[in-house]
Each structure stands twice: as structure tokens, then as C-alpha cells.
Amino acid sequence: QSVLTQPPSVSGAPGQRVTISCTGSRSNIGAGYDVHWYQQLPGTAPKLLIYSNNNRPSGVPDRFSGSKSGTSASLAITGLQAEDEADYYCQSLDKSLSGYVFGTGTKVTVL
Amino acid sequence: QVQLVESGGGLAKPGGSLRLSCAASGFPFSDYFMTWVRQVPGRGLEWISYISSSVTSVYYANSVKGRFTISRDNGNNFLYLQMNGLRADDTAVYYCARVRGRHLDNWGQGTLVTVSS
Numbered sequence: 001q002s003v004l005t006q007p008p009s010v011s012g013a014p015g016q017r018v019t020i021s022c023t024g025s026r027s028n029i030g031a032g033y034d035v036h037w038y039q040q041l042p043g044t045a046p047k048l049l050i051y052s053n054n055n056r057p058s059g060v061p062d063r064f065s066g067s068k069s070g071t072s073a074s075l076a077i078t079g080l081q082a083e084d085e086a087d088y089y090c091q092s093l094d095k096s097l098s099g100y101v102f103g104t105g106t107k108v109t110v111l
Numbered sequence: 112q113v114q115l116v117e118s119g120g121g122l123a124k125p126g127g128s129l130r131l132s133c134a135a136s137g138f139p140f141s142d143y144f145m146t147w148v149r150q151v152p153g154r155g156l157e158w159i160s161y162i163s164s165s166v167t168s169v170y171y172a173n174s175v176k177g178r179f180t181i182s183r184d185n186g187n188n189f190l191y192l193q194m195n196g197l198r199a200d201d202t203a204v205y206y207c208a209r210v211r212g213r214h215l216d217n218w219g220q221g222t223l224v225t226v227s228s
Contacts, residue, residue: 034212100146
């Protein structure tokens with residue numbers, strides 16, 4: 001049902017850098033719509049992490065960064081910490097569906 | 112601070128109805144678009160509906176179109192989701208969220224809807 005594709009899981013040791021890709025199409029990311037990212041800690045509601053491709057809300061550490069190019073986007077986490085273990089979702093708009101679309105989600109594991 | 116509190120979830124039979132509510136506080140509710148997103152336990156997020164600040168625009172995902180109705184009470188700061196014709200695959204945690212620009216900047220804690228006979 002998701003139209004944005006993410007890897008199911010990524011992992012890294014504490015202090016390492018990991019990246020999560022989000023692949024869309026010309027109907028969403030490729031149409032010029034911004035990409036946003038959410039972090040969902042176990043048992044909690046999603047929380048906005050990155051908005052409009054590369055902007056951090058107040059309180060989000062600068063270890064988190066986003067980028068967008070063509071029909072894809074990426075979230076990078078540098079200096080990975082144990083507290084970063086969570087599910088991460090990208091989100092955009094889709095002109096064909098006339099609504100919001102989410103990525104399939106990626107589970108980040110800190111080794 | 113912004114607070115969104117969902118209620119109204121529970122057990123419903125297939126074909127039955129439920130009405131979810133989302134109480135908003137800490138911000139000028141009538142100035143913001145609002146949306147509902149659901150999540151099957153252990154699965155990903157699915158956007159299902161949004162409503163403009165002045166109720167002039169409403170949109171639905173194909174999966175709920177014709178069965179669910181979104182509405183709002185700007186005088187009392189409530190968002191609603193009327194769910195009719197419930198099916199087993201509607202079982203999920205339902206979140207209300209505030210729309211800012213084209214992202215969702217604040218989320219409620221969610222309410223669980225279970226559809227089962």
C-alpha cells in the first residue's frame with residue numbers, strides 16, 4: 001500500500017553513521033514535493049524528525065540530517081546512539097492519490 | 112504546549128460503526144489542517160484522511176472512501192472520524208495529527224480500534 005520504498009532495516013555500531021533511503025516516483029518525490037521524516041520509538045506515537053527535506057524541528061539533534069534528489073530522499077544519522085533505535089518513516093505528497101504517502105518504514109538497530 | 116488526545120476506540124463488529132474523537136489544545140485549532148493516520152500493530156503508517164481548517168476541503172484514502180467521514184468542531188477544538196462499514200482490515204491504532212505545511216508536526220498518542228466478530 002505504501003508508495004515510498006525504504007529498506008526494512010539498517011544497523012550500525014554506536015558512533016557510526018547510517019543512512020536510510022526513501023524511493024518514490026514522478027507522482028510524489030519526483031513531482032517536487034518535499035520529503036519529511038518521522039521517528040517512532042517502541043510503543044509510542046511517531047514524532048517529526050526532519051521536515052521539508054533537510055530541516056530539523058527544535059530539539060532534534062543535529063546528528064540527524066536529510067537530503068533529497070530526483071525521485072529519492074535520504075535520512076542520515078551520524079554518531080549513532082542507543083536511543084536512536086526506532087522505526088523511521090519518510091512521507092511526502094502524491095498528486096495521483098491526492099493525499100499524503102508514507103514510506104514502508106525502516107527499523108534502525110544499534111549493535 | 113500542543114496536545115492532541117484521541118478517544119473512542121474499542122471493539123466493533125464487522126459492518127459496525129465507531130466514532131473517534133481528537134481533543135486539541137495549546138494552539139489555535141481553527142487555523143490548522145488536521146489529519147488521521149492509522150497503523151496496524153507491527154506494520155507501517157497509512158494516511159487515511161485530512162480536513163482543511165475551514166472544512167472547505169476534505170480528502171480520503173481510497174481504502175476508506177465512502178465509509179469514513181472526517182469532521183471538526185472549531186468552536187470546541189475537536190476533530191472527529193466517523194467510521195462506518197468497518198472491516199477486519201480497519202483494525203489499527205488511529206492517530207490524529209496536526210498539519211503544518213505539508214508535514215505532520217504534532218501527533219496524538221493514538222487509540223486502538225479492533226474489528227472482530
